[in-house]
Structure formats: structure tokens, C-alpha cells
Amino acid sequence: MHMADALLSPAVGGSMWAASAGAIAYSSAKVRRELDDRKVPLMGVLGAFLFAAQMINFSIPGTGSSGHLGGGLLLAILLGPHAAFLTIASVLIVQALFFADGGLLALGCNIFNMGFFPAFVVYPFIYRNLAGSCPGRGRETWVTVLCAVIGLQLGPFAVVLETVASGIAELPFGTFLLLMLPIHLAIGVVEGVVTAAIVSFVRKARPEILEPAATAAPAGGVWPLRRVLLGFLLLAVVTGGVVSAFASKDPDGLEWAIARITGGSELKARGALHQSLARLQDTVALFPEYDFRSSALKPEPAAAPRAERPLSVHPGTSLAGMIGSLAVLLLVVASGLFLKKRNLRKAYGIH
């Protein structure tokens, strides 16, 4: 569920980058201050461990498919929220660069979706409060499963919000949510079971590992209600800002796009075609209320002339766009080959 660059708008990508960068700066300061020097190599090596663990699959009984560990919650339980957040963020950066999972601009979204929720929401508020300081085995298992499920519902929910707010993909909010959440419910249960098994193994083999994270800050003590509410308020303001920017901007962006497609030439309103297209759109649109374009394109005689602008049908320009794109692509490939040839010639001393 790595969010991808191609689905993002700059506004959403930028604000999520800012949010994640802020969280990284905060966590870094926090880790630095409480500097338990041992944590530095531990975080790094655990990040590498997570990587290795994600390469190993296990088979899921009864389905014939296989899965692997996500690990966000596991790291939070082992390291505590701040160090875990930094570790998850670093793993995501490596994935973005080496595997192009997601993308560089989508990194902000991904760090937020997969790092912030398990480390700063699920672990401190839910896991700590439900598990207490020394939970029994059964209690620990169900709490871990519950937390993994909640974390893996919040993450995809944020993915859907970010995608819809960006407005590049067409999937309407409700459908997208229905696609994402049930899948991640199953993934969450599996993740929870595996995490619980690993934690209980570690507790049996080396209980002292789990001590520091659990005793570093008592549950509830570090997170007074006031700060929690403030955080959620801030989150709401940011979300509202992003969504409203999108809502007001999109029709203009679309008109602009249509003007570009038609080459910015003068458009004449063709009554019959215009209306039939509008009818077509009305019958075809599955979720008209989610369809931001319909408000911009619906023929409303009383509205300003810009709403009158019909869909463009301009065979000349679209053909030109096509041919031009192909020509540019050829030129680009040729220039790349040329540069490469020149390098080779230089390397072998041929002129």
C-alpha cells in the first residue's frame, strides 16, 4: 500500500512531506535528548533486520497465498515510539530509492501512513493502555492483534484520503475504501498474529529486551489528554486545508487542462453535441456527487460563460499532440543514445 508519486498532487504531497519531516525532526530531537547511546546502532541494525524479515515469506494456511511481516508495530513495541518512527522512516526511504516503492514525493505520505500511525497513535494510545506493563500471554496476543488491525486500517484509510484529495485517480471515495479496508483487515490479523508470536518468543528468550521500552514512560503519563486533543485538532486543520484547497482548485485545473488539450484555440459552443455529451455524462457517471468534473462541465445556461465551454472535439490538435509526443520521444531516445555512444568512444579513445 505504498502511495505512489503518480497519484499525488503537489499540494497533498507537499503537506504530507511537511508533516513527516516535522515528525522526523521531533523524533530525532527526542532520541538525541534521551540519548541512550546504545539505541543508535540498535535502531540502524533493526531497520536492516526489518528489511531482511520482509524478504522472507510464510504461507498462510487455507489460502495458498503467502505473506510477510510489515513490522511497524513490532518496532514500536521493541523500541518505543520515537526510535521506532525513525527506523520505519529510514526503511521506507531505502525502499523508495532502491525499489522505487512509492516514490520520493510520496515518501511524506508513506512515512506518515506506515510510521506515524503505528508509532504515535496505535502504540502509545491503544497498546500501552490495554497491555499494561506486564501483560499475560493471552492478553498480549489479543491486544497485539487488535493494534495491528487498527494500524492497518488507519494506514489504508489515509492512503484513500490522500489519493482522493489529489484527484488524479478516478476511484470514488466509498468504492476505494471498500476495496482497501477489507483486504487490510485480513492483512492486519495476520500481521498481529505474527507480531504477537515474535514478541512472546522474545519475552521468553530475553525478557530484558522488552523492559526499557515498556518502562521508559508509563502509559498515559506522557500523553495528557490536552496534548492529544491538540494533536487531533492540528491534524483536522491540516486535512481540512488540503481537502478544501483541492475542492476549490480542481475545476479550474480541469478547465485549464481542457484548454491545453484543445491547444487553447477558440471554442465554439456546439449546442447539440454539447447537450448530448452532457446527457451521456449524466447517464454514465456512477457517483455524480463525487465527480468534481461534472460541476465544471454541466451545461448551465445561467452560469458564467466558462461553464458553457463544451467538451472539445478538435481532431487536428489531438492528432498534433500525438505525433508531437512520438517525435519528441524519438528525439529523446536518440539524444540519450548519442550521449552514450560519445561516452563509449571517449572510453575507448575512438574519435
Added chain:
Amino acid sequence: MASIDAALLDFQRLDRLAAGTSALHRLDPRAKVLVVLVFLVSVISFGRYQVSALVPFFVFPAALIGLADLPAGYLARKVALLCPFALVVGVFNPLLDTDIQLYLGPVAISGGWLSFASILVRTLLTVSAALILLATTGFPAICRALEQLGMPKVFAVQLLFLYRYLFVLAEEGGRAARARELRSFGTKGQGVSSYSSLIATLLLKTWLRAERIHMAMLARGFTGAFQIRQNYRFGRAELLYLCGWSALFILLRLTNPAELLGSLVTGLFS
């Protein structure tokens, strides 16, 4: 387990590309990171029905592959093999957005297909830009550049540590997975319980390793940051590189050369 070893080899190949010696490899990493950032922002800032205006942006990956002498086929395969989330989500566009946006002769093209094509082109551009940045710069240099651009030191140390032990632990994990595979029968023995103990054992080993590393580092005078010799300088070449590409991207963002060229060509024949 062959697939883990193969993944590791692939990983190392990408990593080794950064050891090249072209002029591009020698540039200060900050310039390269900033140029990629400008590139990405200008690519994703296009409207969702734009296809032709995005195509000229391929000049950036093509020129860099040429200049840095990267294996184009390998990178293209890597980009193509990735099946990012974007395409899975974008595939619904043609179904949901069916109003006709343009005609190519008798063929009507709906907005959904246009925006899907746009997502495809964006994916190719952004993914290849990220891979090329890595292949021309290398991970440690990118980390250093980000640190110089304001990333917290703790996080930079974290990233460098992760990178340093990635290969070590991936090999260890691969060995463990192979051992498990040799002892299991089909999918029997590869279930959750054996997986959990395998991962937990790996975790404990990792933990002990981290403690040893920490002691070794203390013995060598570690104070919370890596001391690295500064090899790069942000000089005139870097400034030229940054300004040149940024100007080109802004120009491409504001005009549509593909369409201009196309109308020129069609104008010649009509």
C-alpha cells in the same frame, strides 16, 4: 531460497552503479538531489488529462542515462517490473470516467483513458528519476546531501547504519530462509509458527550484533555522529547543472513542445 539471493544480487548491482566515474557521478550530490526534486514537482503538477506535455520530460532520464553511461536496458527492466500501486488504482479510471475528451479521426478517446495514460507516464518518469538518482549518486552520498540540506543528524546516522547492515542481514535472512526451505515439505513447515520463531531468532541475533557493534564503536570513540571527509564542493558546475535543468523543467512546464512540434509536422503535410 533463490529469490532472496536474486533480489540481493539485483540490489547490489544497483548499488554498484553509483561507483561510476562519469562527470555526473562527480557532481556534488546536493545538486543532483535538488534537480530531481524540481523534476518531480514539475511532473506531478500537471493536470490529470495531460499526456503530450509530459512526454518531453523523458529528456531528463534519457540524458542522464547517456551522460552517466548507465545500463539502459537494466534500468528499463527494473522500471517495467515494478507494478506500483498507482497503476492498480489508475486502471479504474477508464471505467469510471467515460466522457469523450478527444477524437483521433474516428476513434474517440475518453477522459479515463487519457488520465490513465497520464498516470502511466508519470509513473515511468518518477520511478526512473528515483532510480537514476540512486545510480548516479549512491545512498551514502544522498544521505550526506540530505543532512547538509537540513535533515537531523540522528536520522542521517540511522540511514547510514541501516544501509551498512542491510546487506549483512539480508544475507543472514536468506541463509535462514534457505535452511527452513530445505527442512520443509512443500508449504508444510513454512507456516506462521516456524516463521515466527525464525524471525524472532533473527531478531535476537540482530540485537546481540547491535550490542557488539556498539561496544566496538565506543572503543573507537563514537560520539553520536559519523565523521566523514568532505569530498564535494558546490561549485560552478553544480550551479550550472541545477539552474540549467530547473530552467528547462520550468520551460517544459509552461509550454508544450510536443504539441508545437506535432502541429508543425501536420502543418507541413496538410
